[in-house]
Amino acid sequence: MDTIVGKQSICFQRPPQIVSAASVVGKKESEGPLGALFDEIESDPMVGQTTWEEAESALQKRAAQLAMQKTAELPGPGVPPVRYLFSGDLLGQLIATSFGVMDLKLPLFGLYGACSTIGEALMLGAMTVQGGYSEAVLALTSSHFGSAEKQFRFPLGYGGQRPKSATWTVTGSGAFVLSGSGGHAKITGATPGKVIDYGVKDSMNMGACMAPAACDTICTHLEDFGRNPEDYDAIVTGDLGVVGQKILIDLASERGYDISARHQDCGILIFDPEKQDTHSGGSGCACSAVTLAAYLLPKIESGEWKRMLFVPTGALLSTVSFHEGQSVPGIAHAVVIEHC
């Protein structure tokens, strides 16, 4: 298969590998179904800092350092040092990232794909490694319930009720070191997504906003590679939640793909809606990133899964666009991860 595949996909001829992954999460995430799997639990929501934003930056720094530390502990010839960072977050002007990665003293490619950011970072990181521009790169992202609520829903004091379609922003950070060899998971393909707008304006129903983008990217991916859903052990979206999942499965069915037996969603996996009052599921850049690091990637590394399609999803809104009455378009980036 050529490097350029179909309408909008990439096939990696020399697949870069995910050689290490790190997940750092908050207390609520540690109490969810995946709680025992995360690398580090930070029970202080302020992470010892004075603001929510600094707290998120601290999470990002710790996840990055942990992922790089893990590569140093790998058996074998050793992974070359990380040369470039690909990172972003949800906050205006990426301040969690800017202040989080500063001490790492590495060149930064700042990314914004809303909650799809880790997909964008993994794609660009893999393109950079295979392209020979760097022997190792770090893909990184974060989100924080406190900083996200302040960014998008401030002031909280009004005490508005959260509808059942709302999601809960994950507090945490996920980090991945990519290199040419040394791991047990390889990135074999990617389908960068388009901005898709179905005109949904309900910012309390992100799943509905993002499901059309997820559908477009997944179906285009399957068409580009000439594959069926059954060619994947799992097709895992980022944070559609329970509400968005139903819409995605319906939309994909209309395009001729039954993904119901293969679909999972990080937002559904990470919280228990009955016990944790999280409604439709988890969200935020960290949602898919920490679920990949802690739960999905080990399944690929162990060989339990041979191939997965990882499809983080993002809702492209700001408080300004929302208050100006704009719709909430979505974007989704698909990354093929296989056992090796």
Add this chain to the structure above:
Amino acid sequence: MDTIVGKQSICFQRPPQIVSAASVVGKKESEGPLGALFDEIESDPMVGQTTWEEAESALQKRAAQLAMQKTAELPGPGVPPVRYLFSGDLLGQLIATSFGVMDLKLPLFGLYGACSTIGEALMLGAMTVQGGYSEAVLALTSSHFGSAEKQFRFPLGYGGQRPKSATWTVTGSGAFVLSGSGGHAKITGATPGKVIDYGVKDSMNMGACMAPAACDTICTHLEDFGRNPEDYDAIVTGDLGVVGQKILIDLASERGYDISARHQDCGILIFDPEKQDTHSGGSGCACSAVTLAAYLLPKIESGEWKRMLFVPTGALLSTVSFHEGQSVPGIAHAVVIEHC
């Protein structure tokens, strides 16, 4: 020279070319020293839209379409269609970009590097083309005086005075199509920059905030490639302005490089501070992008300049980080553009 060069640089072995460029600007920019050189002047600050943000989106869409239209008019075998977009802007959650590129129906890599964004887009675009992931890509960015003032300095009604160190956000958008051949300017190298923080907290003195990052990227670039400032016909920063230029030249001198004879700054080039009341200069993502498209690139294409170092600069702040008393770190990305 290898692809991986020195501490943090890239040398392109098969340099991607800038095959077309487009610049769309507002009325004030059209009245500046470069006014006659821009492709399109939009005299309506609202660009026929109802909000500043929609206006900025409209500028981005027009610049993108114009750059792609220009490739269709090139003589010779023709440029392959653009497959991927690399774009970003200054607004929270990149809403100018999300709504601006939607109608283009192309996969989007959303970027945030503040006013350095076009440098990041050109680097990643060149990496994508040389890497064989796409035959042609579009690097794009925008800014708008109205949307930026609303984002960063709202409410304006207080009528606070602008100090002499302040800059004026450029209204406009710049777009560049990169492909393997077909142009007269090639991207031969790049030095992605680190987040650099000297602790400056004055958001009305962006030049001082960004000069240390510009210095770090430029000096590291020269060290990585073993070159001197004289190896470039020009070293052009993004939007340091008059105040930042002095600091950059001093800082570079401390690191052993006299760049005073080679240095120019898009922020200084684009406005006439005496006649236009712009104080230290222009700024915003569009500042360096439209100056490159309209003024710098033609000098390379004609052969008047053989080689330039294009170094857009970004100030990494948000209203949240500013109000929380954080400093304003900077970032700068360097792109080597040569005649061909």
